[in-house]
Amino acid sequence: MKALPRSTAPGTWSDRMETGAVVPRPGPVHGAYPLQDLPSRSRSPMLAWLQAWWVAAPHPTATRNQRFLRDVRLARKEWASMPALARAHALQTLRVSLGSKGLTEALSARCFGLLTLVVHEQLGFELHDVQLLAGWWMLGQRLAEMATGEGKTLTVLLTAATAAMAGIPVHVLTANDYLARRDAEQLEPIYTALGLRVAYVTASSTPAERKQAYLADVVHVTAKEVAFDHLRDRAARTVGDLDAMVLRGLCMAVVDEADSILIDEACTPLILARAADVREADQRYRLSLFLARKLQADVDYVCSADMQVRLTDAGQQQLDQLGDSLQGPWRWRRYRHEQVICALQALHVFRKDVHYLVRDEAIHIIDDTTGRLAVGRSWSRGLHQMIAIKEGVPPQPENETLTQTSYQSFFPRYLRLAGLSGTLYEDRAEMLRVYGLPTCKVPLRVPSRREMLGIRIVDMAAQKWALVVERARAQSMRGRPVLIGTDSVADSDAVSRALMLMGVPHQMLNARQDEALGQQEQSVVAQAGQAGRITVATHMAGRGTDVHLSDEAIANGGLHVINTNLNRSRRIDRQLIGRCARQGLPGSCETILSWEDHCWREWAGSGWLGLAARVVRAGLGGAPLRQWLCEQAQMEAEARSRRRRWNMLLTESLMARHLAMAGREDWA
Structure with a gap:
């Protein structure tokens, strides 16, 4: 099969930020399915951060911000003074200019001026300066930390609508299906007034509905849905079924609640799978659980703070003795250890009503970030089935992987990426290192x-x-x-x-x-x-x-x-x-x-943190020491999480290089 042309955006991050740069969009320059190659990464987190900082878009200066706000106000007055026919003609001229000259500061200010007027006419809201600045910063491929209640929905509208008017297909990534549908329906009058079409994709959307929706200028969709649509496109391309592909490529994404998706869920494996032959799977699960129950906690195995299980030397010897009489792959030491470790996690690490719910004779994963059910998601390597057996419900069929990715490998594939959230600043270095996105802090509109x-x-x-x-x-x-x-x-x-x-x-x-x-x-x-x-x-x-x-x-x-x-x-x-x-x-x-x-x-009961906790528990130090202890415990946990995400990213990058050298394209 002849592969679809792969493309990357021209130049570095800073090159694409230059005023007047032509915006990326589907066409002869960027191919039929535009996306970006994964960036090469240094194994050193500090060196990777320095490399990303060197090419990242600089923070706008105060003078430039004030100039942009002034230009927006002037543009709004100009748009408001136009008769209907003149405004329609000027709108078409603006779209042509954006498509040919790019998202320049002057054209963006003119577009924002029109948007503030249309929002007031359609919804009766006045956009504030902080919203205008955040929307403009995101157009420059940045992340904006914007406090809760400051108007993030309309801020995302500014960025998405301006990019769409430049001819860029935009994916607006929301927290759940309800918000995707709600925002698309509520904002539709504004998009329509600009000559744009908006659509939404939910978990219940059929392939035909998805393909039609992704033809719109702006699509509201959850991160999970668009990531799995890309995986399905990848699988369809591998077998040559190009008609089954639904996306137009990965042109631009605006991520709401960016910290939740890009950090908290960064390592969540996104696996496209199909049912496999599991004739002896149930016996394997039950035998794994039987062997795991023979082991003693803190003697044969140890559970760590990051939900991992490690067999001790005594546990390995005990398991080897138990496995002497077993047949088939169970005689292989590594296979036996992997299966039993998974069973130990099912028995002692994953807890009912904390990590999963039991409902309708099935195990449903609880997303540890949002607290919602992770509909359609299941644990791999038999873990899901072992938990089902532990809870006395029928295990679902085992799946075999077709292709997979994670959010921290998926989102850098977009030609343009931006986002906002109420809490980003603590992880600004990681956002820059992994995604190449600098973080700007939006000031509060009124003091707290x-x-x-x-x-x-x-x-x-x-x-x-x-x-x-x-x-x-x-x-x-x-x-x-x-x-x-x-x-x-x-x-x-x-x-x-x-x-x-x-x-x-x-x-x-x-x-x-x-x-x-x-x-x-x-x-x-x-x-x-x-x-x-x-x-x-x-x-x-x-x-x-x-x-x-x-x-x-x-x-x-x-x-x-x-x-x-x-x-x-x-x-x-x-x-x-x-x-x-x-x-x-x-x-x-x-x-x-x-x-x-x-x-x-x-994660705060041992070492120097454990000692500090005992001092605080004894009533010493008062409120300041109590506050300091909690902050230090959280910082230690955050550091461990960052190291885990970085190691996983390096592993994914190494796997991608090996698969590329082997001539495979399904990793792309």
Whole structure:
């Protein structure tokens, strides 16, 4: 078969940022399926960061920002003074100029001026300077940290619509199917007024519907759906079925909640698979679990903080003795060890209502970032089937891999990439090193009035939930809405039980609410701002709906947030805290922990952090030392996660080079 032409964007990152650069789009220059080659990476994280910094787009200066805002205001006045026919003609002229000259500063300002006018005419909203700056920065292939409630949806519109007017097919990546559909439908009048077509793709979309949708100028879709559509295109190209391909290439992506997708889910394996022959698979799973149950914790095996299992020397000897009487591949030491390690993970690492739910006689993975069900996702190498057997449900058929990728290998393939989120700055070095994207911090439109009440740590989990209920009820009786953030379904159930025992009414929001009930989920979040209402939610980060406060709630002090878990990343805590005191409104937050929480047992219970924890637990140091301990524990966990992601990226790059040398194209 003759392969489709592969293409890369001309020059370096900085070359493509030059004013007047021609924008990449499908055509004779970039091929029928434009995408970018994976960048070569140094094995040293520091050297890779320096290489990316050298070619990255520079941060806009204050003078240049003010000049751009001035040009936008002037352009809006000019567009507003035009009669309808003159505006239509000027719009066509602008689109031709953008397509031929590129996303220059002057043309972008003129386009933004038109967009601010159209948004006001269609939706009645006025765009603020911070939104205009963030939208413009993203046009230059940057990431923007923009606080919750500052208007990210319309900021993404500015970037996506301007790029689409330049002839670039744009993918706007949202948190879930509901938001993809909602945003596309709500913003359709604006796109239509600009002569653009918008569409959306959800998990239920058929191949024909997907192919038609991707022909639109702007497509709202989740990262998972577009990544798997690319994998299916790759598989179709391999067998020569070009008619089955649905995408027009990877031209430009604007990623909402960029930190969640590009960092937290960076290592999530995206595997395109098909059912395989599993005649003896069930016997293999059950034998693996049988052998694993023969081993003793901390004697034969050790579970690490990063959810890995390691056999000790004693465990290896014990397993070798157990395997003496086995036949077939079980006589191979490496095969036997791999199967039993997987079984040990199923038995002792992955926990019900934390990592998965059991529903309708099936195992459903809980996304550890969003707290939602990861619909259609399954663990590989028999892990999913072993967990099913452990829980007493029928194991699903095993799959064989056709092709695979991860987000940190997929997104650098886009010719243009940008994104925004409320929490990016802590990981700005990794964003630059892996994706070549500098991060700009958008200033708040009005000063924050958030009151930080600090961290409290009690001895036992039962004491923690009692204190959480006490604090929530006290704030609720003052007429303030309360949002309680938990780390898992099990924790949200524990809070709910404690509230019910005290007769406190509340609402629940966790993975038990199926993705199909997305509209109900958004309704619960939207109502969380009513006076006196208590909402318990698992992983509020990236929910995609603002908590709107009633006038009574604002008068009583605004939203009060209670964080009940020390997350592995400070960003996730900031996402939850960012729900209160938005846009200059009042609000407060506090963190309530216990020494029985998993964070102290798993990743802050040994070494110098363990010593510091014992000092704090003894009542020494007070609030400053308590705050310092929590920050240091999170920083240690973040560093381990960064090293794991970097090592996985190097492994993927090495595999890609080997497959390329072997003449295979399915890795591309």
